[in-house]
Amino acid sequence: MNTVVHSGAEGFLHRFEGLRARLPGQRLDWVQALREAAAAQFRTAGFPTRRVEAWKYTDLRPVSDAAFDEALTILGDDVALPAPRGERRAVFVDGRFRAELSQLDDAGFAIGSLAEQLPRLEGRLGALARPAEEPLVALNTMLFEDGLLVTVPAGVAGGVLELRSLTSRSERPSAFHPRHLIRLEAGASLTLIEEASGPEDTRYLHNPVFEIELAEGAVLTHARIQREGVKGFQLGTVYARIESGATYDNFTLNAGARLVRNEIHAVLAGPKSACHMNGAQLLRDGQHADTTTVLDHAAPDCASRQTYKTVLSGKSRGVFQGKIHVHQVAQRTDGYQMNQALLLSPDAEIDSKPQLEIYADDVKCSHGATVGALDADQLFYLRARGIPEDKARSILVEAFLQEAIEGVTDETARAALESAVAGWWEKEAA
Amino acid sequence: MLRIEGLTAEVEGKPILKGIDLEVPAGEVHAIMGPNGSGKSTLSYVLAGREGYEVTGGSATLNGVDLLGMEPEERAAAGVFLAFQYPVELPGVGNANFLRTALNAIRRGKGESELDAMQFLKLARARLKELQMSEDMLKRGVNVGFSGGEKKRNEVLQMALLRPSLAILDETDSGLDIDALKIVADGVNALRAPDFSALVITHYQRLLDYIVPDKVHVLMQGRIVQTGGPELAKQLEASGYASVQAAA
Ligand SMILES: Nc1ncnc2c1ncn2[C@@H]1O[C@H](COP(=O)(O)OP(=O)(O)O)[C@@H](O)[C@H]1O
Ligand SMILES: [Mg+2]
Numbered sequence: 059m060n061t062v063v064h065s066g067a068e069g070f071l072h073r074f075e076g077l078r079a080r081l082p083g084q085r086l087d088w089v090q091a092l093r094e095a096a097a098a099q100f101r102t103a104g105f106p107t108r109r110v111e112a113w114k115y116t117d118l119r120p121v122s123d124a125a126f127d128e129a130l131t132i133l134g135d136d137v138a139l140p141a142p143r144g145e146r147r148a149v150f151v152d153g154r155f156r157a158e159l160s161q162l163d164d165a166g167f168a169i170g171s172l173a174e175q176l177p178r179l180e181g182r183l184g185a186l187a188r189p190a191e192e193p194l195v196a197l198n199t200m201l202f203e204d205g206l207l208v209t210v211p212a213g214v215a216g217g218v219l220e221l222r223s224l225t226s227r228s229e230r231p232s233a234f235h236p237r238h239l240i241r242l243e244a245g246a247s248l249t250l251i252e253e254a255s256g257p258e259d260t261r262y263l264h265n266p267v268f269e270i271e272l273a274e275g276a277v278l279t280h281a282r283i284q285r286e287g288v289k290g291f292q293l294g295t296v297y298a299r300i301e302s303g304a305t306y307d308n309f310t311l312n313a314g315a316r317l318v319r320n321e322i323h324a325v326l327a328g329p330k331s332a333c334h335m336n337g338a339q340l341l342r343d344g345q346h347a348d349t350t351t352v353l354d355h356a357a358p359d360c361a362s363r364q365t366y367k368t369v370l371s372g373k374s375r376g377v378f379q380g381k382i383h384v385h386q387v388a389q390r391t392d393g394y395q396m397n398q399a400l401l402l403s404p405d406a407e408i409d410s411k412p413q414l415e416i417y418a419d420d421v422k423c424s425h426g427a428t429v430g431a432l433d434a435d436q437l438f439y440l441r442a443r444g445i446p447e448d449k450a451r452s453i454l455v456e457a458f459l460q461e462a463i464e465g466v467t468d469e470t471a472r473a474a475l476e477s478a479v480a481g482w483w484e485k486e487a488a
Numbered sequence: 489m490l491r492i493e494g495l496t497a498e499v500e501g502k503p504i505l506k507g508i509d510l511e512v513p514a515g516e517v518h519a520i521m522g523p524n525g526s527g528k529s530t531l532s533y534v535l536a537g538r539e540g541y542e543v544t545g546g547s548a549t550l551n552g553v554d555l556l557g558m559e560p561e562e563r564a565a566a567g568v569f570l571a572f573q574y575p576v577e578l579p580g581v582g583n584a585n586f587l588r589t590a591l592n593a594i595r596r597g598k599g600e601s602e603l604d605a606m607q608f609l610k611l612a613r614a615r616l617k618e619l620q621m622s623e624d625m626l627k628r629g630v631n632v633g634f635s636g637g638e639k640k641r642n643e644v645l646q647m648a649l650l651r652p653s654l655a656i657l658d659e660t661d662s663g664l665d666i667d668a669l670k671i672v673a674d675g676v677n678a679l680r681a682p683d684f685s686a687l688v689i690t691h692y693q694r695l696l697d698y699i700v701p702d703k704v705h706v707l708m709q710g711r712i713v714q715t716g717g718p719e720l721a722k723q724l725e726a727s728g729y730a731s732v733q734a735a736a
């Protein structure tokens with residue numbers, strides 16, 4: 059069948075018209091209503107342009123000017139996956155759950171495909187996402203097909219779960235919009251290691267949305283390794299709601315993709331909860347990476363820590379926007395935000411926009427930003443000890459990233475991040 | 489043997505070294521003394537290959553090998569070691585890792601096998617003990633939060649591990665108390681061998697009581713203006729550099 063390919067927002071809306079009757083949940087009124095409302099919002103808003111304040115530094119035209127097809131999964135069962143990083147692994151190909159590639163036995167709690175469980179997710183799916191405010195989340199809501207569904211019951215230590223996202227090779231650009239729902243009930247814990255990759259020769263859009271609910275005292279370590287193919291786009295949005303005494307520990311490594319937006323909306327909703335959002339962006343020529351965090355301190359006695367480090371080479375561009383909103387009730391807030399960039403090339407560029415809005419009076423909140431090149435004295439010191447220049451540079455780049463990575467306390471997650479960083483550098487030095 | 493002939497160098501277009509002639513035969517230790525700003529550190533940086541220190545003439549060879557055309561790491565592999573006047577802090581780089589990476593780079597250059605973490609630790613512990621340094625120093629970031637004296641001792645530790653054939657110590661004694669000074673001197677004396685030579689740059693005669701030099705050179709305004717035996721250092725201590733200047 060030949061169809062006219064529409065580009066940009068129009069293309070996606072057109073696709074929704076065509077797929078509407080076949081998307082998961084087509085017989086569930088509430089899903090239909092969510093999708094229709096999202097479609098209306100996306101129709102009105104379209105893709106954000108740089109005139110929108112939140113998108114001032116990231117130009118989405120490479121995405122909005124392109125035409126994307128629905129993903130045709132042609133990846134066979136012979137996918138060569140590296141050994142799992144933990145006890146369990148959920149594999150998604152082009153945004154669709156693949157049971158035969160996954161290992162989820164004996165979890166003792168519910169992990170699986172969101173599409174299969176959709177009838178039971180009324181009120182949960184969409185509880186945190188805000189499609190009316192984020193056009194990309196509207197796009198996801200309109201077109202999601204599947205995603206990871208995890209519920210760790212109260213008091214259960216969920217161990218390590220790997221979420222692996224693969225993209226199949228295709229001639230025509232494809233797009234997928236997974237919706238992942240993670241819920242940890244009171245006192246539960248989980249380490250979620252997410253890794254997204256794709257072929258180097260395929261143009262695609264990966265547009266995931268996470269809705270993460272952490273009940274009292276729950277602890278989620280969420281390590282994200284983004285190694286999308288060099289022609290890929292990842293526009294991801296994470297919503298996290300953190301109840302009293304719970305901890306959300308997010309680390310995001312952006313090492314791939316032509317353009318990536320890592321947007322996190324976290325709400326410290328209960329007293330004495332904590333949120334750590336750390337990350338590293340490793341950018342080569344032609345890449346653009348944007349980390350945007352919006353953190354709401356909405357309860358007293360909460361702590362937040364953010365350390366983001368960006369290493370830029372060639373003609374690449376990094377963006378960090380970090381907003382901390384301390385509500386009036388959030389007394390004794392302890393907030394910290396640091397954003398640092400290391401420029402390895404004179405053509406690289408970093409834009410940084412911290413934003414503090416503080417409405418409580420008893421608050422400790424600090425933020426800072428630095429931009430610099432490799433230190434010539436440090437480089438000489440290493441070389442004077444016999445260490446070749448390349449190695450000396452890699453030692454200093456790793457040292458620069460160290461502070462952000464050492465904050466990741468889960469060893470499996472930290473090891474995964476360290477090896478991804480080492481891999482990036484080996485390619486960079488080659 | 490280190491041989492320097494007619495060496496001239498400038499920094500930011502300003503001539504600093506104005507024709508240095510110096511020979512340090514293998515097995516000898518020579519001291520270089522001179523007032524602040526006379527070019528002592530510049531000479532050490534030029535020999536180690538620091539960027540921005542531009543050689544405009546002359547030559548420097550170690551055992552017949554031209555040093556000036558080599559990259560800093562190649563000079564280190566050829567046996568040159570500079571103990572920095574101001575050791576550099578490397579936050580985020582563990583001292584143990586740094587020392588092992590450096591040692592293995594040098595060993596590779598010499599065609600020796602690399603040491604694994606255990607072998608390295610054993611060796612490092614032995615050297616630390618000799619230098620009366622705490623093992624704690626291995627765990628910290630390179631020179632991060634080290635006192636002035638600790639930084640200097642860390643330089644001596646590196647020298648003891650890398651076993652250079654030419655050590656250049658740039659005011660390694662400054663800021664050290666007498667006990668630390670003796671440890672540094674012991675570190676240098678332990679390396680003394682027929683194929684080892686050293687250039688000890690110092691302001692004070694004090695260090696030379698413990699590292700007795702074969703020769704003392706006085707560097708002033710980018711030139712060596714006087715050379716003598718150990719007694720020259722004592723003489724300078726007593727009458728200052730003004731007397732040398734008058735004589736030169
Ligand atoms: N990086 C530099 N930039 C500019 N001038 C320098 C630099 N390094 C040294 N100089 C100048 O070179 C001269 C010699 O300095 P230096 O070699 O440090 O002397 P010393 O070690 O004998 O005290 C001084 O006049 C100093 O100001
Ligand atoms: Mg000096």
